[in-house]
Amino acid sequence: MTFRTFILGLLASFGFAWLSVVVVPFFKMRNLEPLVFKEDLDGKEGIYHPKRSGRVINGAEVYAQQGCYNCHTQLVRPTYAGNDLFRADWGGLKDAGERGDTRRETNAFDFEGEKFAQIGVMRQGPDLANLGLRVETFYAKDASTTPEGWLYGHLYRPRHELAREKSNCPPQPFLFVEKRVIGNRSLDALPFESPEGTEIVPTDEAKALVSYLLSLKKDDAVPASINFAPAKKK
Amino acid sequence: MSQQIPQSPDHDTILRASIDRSLRHPVMFFFTSGAAWLAVSIILGVISSAKMHSPNFLACSEWLTYGRVFPAHINALVYGWGAQAAFGATIWLMARLSRKECRSAGTILTAGHVWNLGVTLGILGILGGYGTGMPWMEFPRFVWPVLFFSYTAIAIWSLIQFRLIPGRHTFVSQWFLSAAMIWFPWIFLTANVILHWLPGNPVMAAGINAWYKSALLLLFFAPVGIGTAYYLVPKVSGIPVQSYSLAKLGFWGLAIIAPWAGMQKLTGAPIPYWLPYVGAAATVLFAIPAFAVAANLLITASKAGAETITHSPTLRFSIAGTVGLVLFGLACVFLNLPDSSLPLTQFSLSGYGFELLGLYAFFSFVMFGAIYFIVPRITRREWLAKGLITSHFFLSIYGVTAIALVALFGGLQQGIGQEQFALSWSNASDRAYPYAIFMTGAWCLILLSNIFFFFHLALMWLRLGRRSSHPTLLDAGHHDSPHGPEGDIDNAGPLHSH
Amino acid sequence: MSEPSKKPDLEDSINVSETHERLVRQSAAAAREHSLGETASQPVAMWIFIPLIVVGIIAGLVFGSGSGYFKYDSTFREGYVRGKAPGEEDSGPQPKPALAAYSAKGAKIYSAKCNGCHGADGKGDGANYPSLVGSTWVTGETERFAMIILNGLHGPTSTGKVFSAAGMPAQGGGMTPEDLAGILTYLRNNLGNSTGDIVTVDMAKAAFDISGKRKNAGKQVDAAELKAEHTKNLPGDKLDPTTLVLPGNLAPAPAK
Numbered sequence: 001m002t003f004r005t006f007i008l009g010l011l012a013s014f015g016f017a018w019l020s021v022v023v024v025p026f027f028k029m030r031n032l033e034p035l036v037f038k039e040d041l042d043g044k045e046g047i048y049h050p051k052r053s054g055r056v057i058n059g060a061e062v063y064a065q066q067g068c069y070n071c072h073t074q075l076v077r078p079t080y081a082g083n084d085l086f087r088a089d090w091g092g093l094k095d096a097g098e099r100g101d102t103r104r105e106t107n108a109f110d111f112e113g114e115k116f117a118q119i120g121v122m123r124q125g126p127d128l129a130n131l132g133l134r135v136e137t138f139y140a141k142d143a144s145t146t147p148e149g150w151l152y153g154h155l156y157r158p159r160h161e162l163a164r165e166k167s168n169c170p171p172q173p174f175l176f177v178e179k180r181v182i183g184n185r186s187l188d189a190l191p192f193e194s195p196e197g198t199e200i201v202p203t204d205e206a207k208a209l210v211s212y213l214l215s216l217k218k219d220d221a222v223p224a225s226i227n228f229a230p231a232k233k234k
Numbered sequence: 235m236s237q238q239i240p241q242s243p244d245h246d247t248i249l250r251a252s253i254d255r256s257l258r259h260p261v262m263f264f265f266t267s268g269a270a271w272l273a274v275s276i277i278l279g280v281i282s283s284a285k286m287h288s289p290n291f292l293a294c295s296e297w298l299t300y301g302r303v304f305p306a307h308i309n310a311l312v313y314g315w316g317a318q319a320a321f322g323a324t325i326w327l328m329a330r331l332s333r334k335e336c337r338s339a340g341t342i343l344t345a346g347h348v349w350n351l352g353v354t355l356g357i358l359g360i361l362g363g364y365g366t367g368m369p370w371m372e373f374p375r376f377v378w379p380v381l382f383f384s385y386t387a388i389a390i391w392s393l394i395q396f397r398l399i400p401g402r403h404t405f406v407s408q409w410f411l412s413a414a415m416i417w418f419p420w421i422f423l424t425a426n427v428i429l430h431w432l433p434g435n436p437v438m439a440a441g442i443n444a445w446y447k448s449a450l451l452l453l454f455f456a457p458v459g460i461g462t463a464y465y466l467v468p469k470v471s472g473i474p475v476q477s478y479s480l481a482k483l484g485f486w487g488l489a490i491i492a493p494w495a496g497m498q499k500l501t502g503a504p505i506p507y508w509l510p511y512v513g514a515a516a517t518v519l520f521a522i523p524a525f526a527v528a529a530n531l532l533i534t535a536s537k538a539g540a541e542t543i544t545h546s547p548t549l550r551f552s553i554a555g556t557v558g559l560v561l562f563g564l565a566c567v568f569l570n571l572p573d574s575s576l577p578l579t580q581f582s583l584s585g586y587g588f589e590l591l592g593l594y595a596f597f598s599f600v601m602f603g604a605i606y607f608i609v610p611r612i613t614r615r616e617w618l619a620k621g622l623i624t625s626h627f628f629l630s631i632y633g634v635t636a637i638a639l640v641a642l643f644g645g646l647q648q649g650i651g652q653e654q655f656a657l658s659w660s661n662a663s664d665r666a667y668p669y670a671i672f673m674t675g676a677w678c679l680i681l682l683s684n685i686f687f688f689f690h691l692a693l694m695w696l697r698l699g700r701r702s703s704h705p706t707l708l709d710a711g712h713h714d715s716p717h718g719p720e721g722d723i724d725n726a727g728p729l730h731s732h
Numbered sequence: 733m734s735e736p737s738k739k740p741d742l743e744d745s746i747n748v749s750e751t752h753e754r755l756v757r758q759s760a761a762a763a764r765e766h767s768l769g770e771t772a773s774q775p776v777a778m779w780i781f782i783p784l785i786v787v788g789i790i791a792g793l794v795f796g797s798g799s800g801y802f803k804y805d806s807t808f809r810e811g812y813v814r815g816k817a818p819g820e821e822d823s824g825p826q827p828k829p830a831l832a833a834y835s836a837k838g839a840k841i842y843s844a845k846c847n848g849c850h851g852a853d854g855k856g857d858g859a860n861y862p863s864l865v866g867s868t869w870v871t872g873e874t875e876r877f878a879m880i881i882l883n884g885l886h887g888p889t890s891t892g893k894v895f896s897a898a899g900m901p902a903q904g905g906g907m908t909p910e911d912l913a914g915i916l917t918y919l920r921n922n923l924g925n926s927t928g929d930i931v932t933v934d935m936a937k938a939a940f941d942i943s944g945k946r947k948n949a950g951k952q953v954d955a956a957e958l959k960a961e962h963t964k965n966l967p968g969d970k971l972d973p974t975t976l977v978l979p980g981n982l983a984p985a986p987a988k
Contacts, residue, residue, distance in 0.1 A: 001404065001482075010413055010489060014420065014453075017493030020802065021513075022424060022442055025506050028804045029435035064367020067301020073581055077502025078808060079815035082577040084502075086655040086817035100979075105814075108437055108504035108807055116429065116443070117436035119503055121369050123581040123652055124286065124666065126659045158289070166660055168289045174296035228814045246767060251759035331768075406771055465768070474769035477776050504807040511798025518791040522784050529780045567787055572797045611761045655817065703760030 032108055041224035048109065048223050052215045056113040059212020062205050063118060066172065073120030074129045074216070078105045078228065089134050090127050092219025102219040107226050110218045124168055132217040145191075151210040152176070152190055152202050160192070175206035249333060250611075256335040257326055258612040260342040260388075264322030265605050266695050267350050269688055271314025272598075274357070276684055278307035280677045286670040297361045305372040306360045308589075312370060312450065313381065314353045316593055319601040320458040321346065321388050324411050326608050327465055328392040331408050338391045345387035352380035368429055368439075370447045378426040382419065389415045406481045410461030413489065417453040421446060441497050441505045448496030448513070451592045452520060457488060459555065459597040460527050462604050466552045467531050470607065471538035480530040487523035491516050498570050501580060510572070517570045524563030531556045545707040547623045548607040554631065555599030561638055562591045568642065578649025583669055587641020594680070595634040602626070605691070610706075615699025617706035622690045624708055629683030636676035644669025827985030830930055831921060831973035834982060838918020841911050845903055854923035860896050862889045865924035869958070874931050876962040877916060878939035882907070884952040899952055904943065910982050912936040928973065933982055935968035942966075 035048040063069070076084045076091040088094040091103035106129055111117040120127075132147075140147040143161060153160060156176055158169035176190065178198045188207075189199040202210070221227075282304040284291045292298045329336050336342070356373030359365065365372035373381075393415055425446035429439055468475050475481060497505065497513035535543055535553055543549045565588050569579045579585065606623065610616050617623060648669065651662035693699065700706065800810055828836070843852075850856050854864040864870050869890040870877055882904035888894050904912070913936035920927040943949065948957070976985040 001409065006409065006412075009486065010416060013486075013489045014417065014493045018420070018424065021494060021497065021509055022428075022445060025509060025804055026428060026432075026434050026438050026442060029438040029505070030433075032435060061367075065302075065363045065365050066299065067305055067365065067367070069367060069369070070301055070304050075500075075503055077577070078812055080809055080812060081502030081572075082580070083653045083655045083817075085814060105502075105808070106504055108435060110504070111436040114436045115433070115439065116366075116368055117440045117503075118367065119437070119440045119500060120581065121499070121585060122583070124663060166663065168286060168663060170285060170289050170300040171293050172299060174299075226808065228808070228812050230813055230816070244763060246765075247759055247763040250762035250765065254759070254762065405768060469766060469768055472766040475771040476774040478771045478773045480776055480780075481771055506804045507806050507809055508798050508801045508803065511794065512801065515791045515794040515798070518787065518794050521787045525780075525783050525787070529776075533774075563787075567790055570794070571790070572794060611759075614759070614761070616761075703764075705761065705764075 029108065035109075035223045035225055037223045042221070042227075050109055050112055050218070050220055052113055052217075054211040054215030055208045056212055056215055058208035059210075059215070060114045060116075060118070062175075062209040063212060064116070066175075066209070068128075069118040069120045071120075071122060071124035071169070072118075072126070072128045073123050074106070074111075074117070074127065075119045076104070076106045076127065076129050076218070084127060089138070090130060092130055093133060093137060096219070099221075101229075102221075104219060104222060105226075105228065106218060107222060128213070128216055129218050130216060132214040133219060135214065147214055148188070148210050149190075151213055152188065152206060153192075155206060155209070156190055156200065157192060175209070176200050176202050250330065253329050253333070253335050254326075254608075254611045256337070256339055257329055258339075260336075260339050260346055261322045261326045261608060261612055262695065263343055263346050264318045264325075265609065266691060267346070268315045268318035268322065269605075269684075269691050271310050271318065271353065272684060273688055275307050275310035275315055276677060276681045278303050278310060280674060280681055282307050283670065283674040283677050287667055287674065296363070302361050302363065302365065305365055305369070306357050308370060309360060309372055310353070310357055311593060313356070313373075314350075316455055316597065318346070318349065319598070319605070320414070320455065321349075323462050323601060323604040323608070324415065324458055325388065325392050326612075327407060327462060327604075328411055331405055331411075331465070336391065342388050342391065345384040348384040349381060349388070352377050352384065355380075366430075368443050370450065371425065371429065371443060375430050378422070378430065382422060382426070385419060385422070389419070405465075406475060406485070407461040407465040409485050410457040410464065410488075413485070414454050414457040414461065417449070417457070421449045421453060437500075437504050440503070441500050441509065444499040445496035445513075447499075447589070448517070449493065451589065452488070452492035452495055455593060455597045456492070456524075459559070459600040460484070460488075463527075463531055463552050463556055463559075463600045466548050466600070466603050466607055467535055467556075470546050470548050470552075471535060471542055473534050473537045475530060476534045476537070477530050480526045484523045484526040484530065487526060488520070491519045491523065495520060498572070498576060499580060499585065501572060501576055514570045514572050514576060517566050520566045521563035524559050524566070528556050528560045528563070541709075545709045547617070547620075547627070547706070547708055548603045550627055550708065551599050551603030551606060554627070555596050555603060558591065558595030558599050558634065562588075562596050565591050565638075565641055569645070575646065575649075578653060579645050580649070582645040582648040582652065583666060583673070584641050584645025584649065587637055587645055587673075590637050591634075591641055594630075595638065599630070599634075602630075602687070609691070609694050610699065613694055613697060613699055615694060615697060616702045616704065617690060618693055618698070618700050619690070620706055620708050622686045623706070625686040626683050626690070629679050629686070633676045633679035633683060636672055636679065640669050640673050640676065644672065827976040828979055829973065830971055830975045830977045830982075831917070833977045833979045834914050834917035834930055835921055836979060837910065837914030837982065838916070839914075839922070841907075841915040842918055846915070849900075854919070856895075862891070862893070862895050864919055867891075870919050871925050871927050873963050874916060874920075874935065874966045875939065875942065875964050876958045877920075878912065878931075878936070878966060879943060879946075879953050879958060879962050881912065881915065882939065882943045883946070883950075885954065886952040887954040889955075902952065904940075909933050909936040909940060912939060913982065930971045930973055931966065932968050932971045935966035938967050 037044050037046050037048060039045050079085055085091045085103055085105065091105065093102050096102045110129075135147045135150055140150040142163075143150055143153075145153070154164070154169070155172045157171050157173075158167045159165050177200070178194050179186075179201050181197055181199050185199050186201055188201050190201070192200055194200050281292060281298060282300055285300040285303070289300070325336070325342060352373075356377040359374040359377070360372050364374045366374065371378075393412060425442060428434070428442055464475060464481070494512050494516035497509040498511075498517055499513075501510040501514070503510075532553070535549065538549075543553055568575060569584050569588055570576055606617065644666065648662060648666040651657075651665035654661060800806060849861045850864055851861070856863040867890050869880065880900070882902060884900045884902035886899035910933055913931050913933045916931035916936065919925060920929070920931070942962075953962070977983060978985055
């Protein structure tokens with residue numbers, strides 16, 4: 001093999017693949033055409049622009065730094081790639097009252113505001129794409145706390161409630177501080193024992209993370225072009 | 235083939251010795267600091283694996299929370315041990331294969347220290363809570379340019395050496411090693427520039443990260459391992475590599491197939507639909523160059539006879555590594571079938587096990603073989619105790635077998651549980667539980683095996699190796715050695731008369 | 733003989749053969765190495781290609797499960813429709829009793845089309861828009877009621893009063909039989925009315941037919957026409973209000 005064959009062959013084989021699977025898709029997906037709702041198909045007009053409320057950027061940073069993506073994913077796969085949509089509360093809610101079944105696949109606009117979609121690598125714990133919905137609809141109600149309160153409790157001591165006694169989630173008490181109680185207990189104080197006269201409150205990092213986690217709701221209505229529900233009945 | 239110590243100097247011997255001598259500092263540095271990082275990585279691996287089934291283990295420490303200790307473990311394994319072992323082996327092999335002494339040993343050594351500094355800062359950054367959250371790229375942002383420039387200083391000299399003199403045959407190893415040295419900066423730069431600098435769609439960023447992981451494994455660690463094995467097996471056994479056509483198939487197969495792999499980890503994600511499928515197909519196809527290389531090496535080794543293989547530490551580890559390559563190829567095929575196994579393995583222990591098969595069962599075993607071959611040559615001492623070598627070998631084999639079982643069976647079991655949507659999530663995590671324990675056991679075995687290795691390597695590093703003209707062989711202690719009567723190496727004193 | 737303390741150097745040596753011998757002794761490892769021979773070109777046994785070919789076939793199948801290669805525009809499989817959960821019942825909205833399902837549908841139509849004029853409580857405003865609560869035309873024969881909704885009304889209402897010169901505009905445009913059945917059932921069973929019966933989808937379909945066959949098809953109805961031709965119930969089988977139907981298309985739920 002001559003040197004020239006070697007180098008040209010290397011450049012061609014790697015270069016073609018590199019262009020096809022890395023460069024071109026990256027630049028194409030940078031400028032995604034926004035999807036639009038159409039009156040006749042979707043019952044309304046406008047651009048599909050999922051809005052997220054909450055401290056998405058700061059919270060996503062905390063999520064990345066604490067390594068939550070090592071055990072949790074944020075991807076609801078279409079039915080040809082997995083059974084995520086068949087679970088009652090992963091892609092949305094099976095019965096969201098008036099809206100009915102709101103479960104849907106993750107789409108390319110769902111990670112608005114984040115630099116790196118934390119799709120995840122392993123599912124030791126459940127998928128988090130719609131965690132905000134689950135916490136608000138089920139977990140917080142079952143535990144009679146606010147959604148934030150439930151998440152603070154879970155981060156501080158994941159196994160404190162019976163439903164989660166076998167959870168492998170690592171406790172993260174370092175996201176909280178013990179503060180002296182001055183006057184009334186603060187609203188965010190966690191209901192766990194702490195030394196006399198102190199309370200456990202979340203740090204700014206915990207607040208950002210919980211705000212981010214509660215913003216994880218990806219079951220909004222999507223335009224017909226990416227609405228894959230089985231034949232609509234009219 | 236019996237060799238008496240020649241009475242008149244062999245030109246080849248002088249050349250080899252001078253090359254070894256010129257490179258002794260950087261190569262020894264890479265091997266010892268790599269081994270130290272391997273130790274760190276294994277300890278972090280035991281801790282993180284334990285936390286998977288006993289989450290309250292060491293829960294007091296913020297620095298050791300699972301989300302930080304696991305990325306630290308993987309990054310230490312990849313950049314601390316894997317990359318440095320690769321550098322050490324590559325620069326030595328390229329120098330020997332181009333038959334030229336190294337004149338830039340000082341630069342390479344400095345660059346090696348800079349690389350280590352980068353990795354140290356990176357690992358500390360991850361454990362301190364500054365990780366970036368991108369798998370295999372968790373080092374804080376400032377680290378990657380440090381690593382990149384240090385790599386350039388390390389590799390550029392070897393690449394310049396690789397020049398084909400017309401009429402002169404390049405050896406198979408040189409193709410793989412030079413290609414690895416060209417692929418690595420291309421891959422590394424692409425991923426880091428895009429993910430740290432260029433804003434783009436967040437899902438595609440995750441896709442490029444997945445591509446990077448696969449490319450690093452298949453286009454850096456795999457060719458370095460393959461190139462090293464292609465050198466060690468014929469060198470130690472004395473049998474030339476048997477099939478040129480299989481060698482070519484292996485190389486071009488790897489070059490054409492591997493760059494497409496990686497995005498199968500994002501099947502079902504909103505990236506262009508065909509990317510995960512081409513990734514899955516390419517990963518499956520990787521088995522072809524893997525099997526071609528393994529067949530070539532195993533046929534070559536089979537001509538050498540079982541005794542030669544079992545007696546030589548280098549050959550034992552290299553052949554075990556080749557078997558590891560076969561295992562890795564099988565895993566490539568069976569874990570990545572989109573209609574059956576891929577939805578099960580995509581988010582399970584299989585992915586981790588698969589990466590470890592490539593990094594440890596194949597790459598690290600070949601690197602151990604290389605270390606057992608190269609270190610005596612650059613320290614001019616022989617390994618001290620064959621017991622230490624055999625312990626290292628067998629304990630690693632047991633550990634790696636456990637990892638293979640976890641990857642193939644445990645991951646599938648966990649995946650099956652994950653897909654059982656009618657049952658609650660605890661069904662899936664319960665299924666993973668025994669395999670997580672198994673994994674911790676595997677890491678403990680590997681830790682034990684590498685304790686023997688570090689101890690042994692440290693003794694060699696301290697020049698406490700055996701002064702002998704005979705290699706340390708893993709034989710039963712035969713007295714009629716093929717190398718003739720045992721002499722003594724004397725590198726400072728007067729000549730002894732025979 | 734060289735002195736004991738002098739270490740030999742590779743570059744410059746005094747006694748060449750001595751230095752070389754020392755070198756060779758020092759580099760025993762290098763000395764005993766085999767030289768790396770040229771790669772041979774031994775023929776490869778055929779059986780080696782079998783696993784390679786098998787892998788190739790498997791990879792081909794993997795390629796086959798994907799599609800749309802090199803098309804960057806779609807992030808989902810072409811023609812993908814969400815599958816049904818294997819071995820599970822319809823994951824859509826659960827079957828409901830017919831009265832509730834029809835009324836729910838009708839309620840939606842009412843808030844979209846009707847409450848702008850007739851008011852959210854159906855009582856109108858007394859001057860321009862008649863009340864639907866307790867109206868005989870609403871709770872009486874279904875065909876008459878259907879004709880009003882589909883075609884609009886001109887002139888006096890059931891109470892004899894004329895509410896506006898233009899009358900009620902037709903509401904049938906864009907309505908499906910399910911929509912019509914829903915609004916009819918809703919108004920007959922809510923907002924203060926309670927006939928207790930259901931106007932089924934089949935009855936609504938018949939209403940569309942009848943409406944289309946009117947002599948004045950396309951024009952509003954008036955009290956006279958209603959009295960003369962439409963004071964009857966729509967043809968069709970009655971539906972027990974407690975039957976389970978699917979909320980979307982009001983079809984009877986599959987027996988379970």
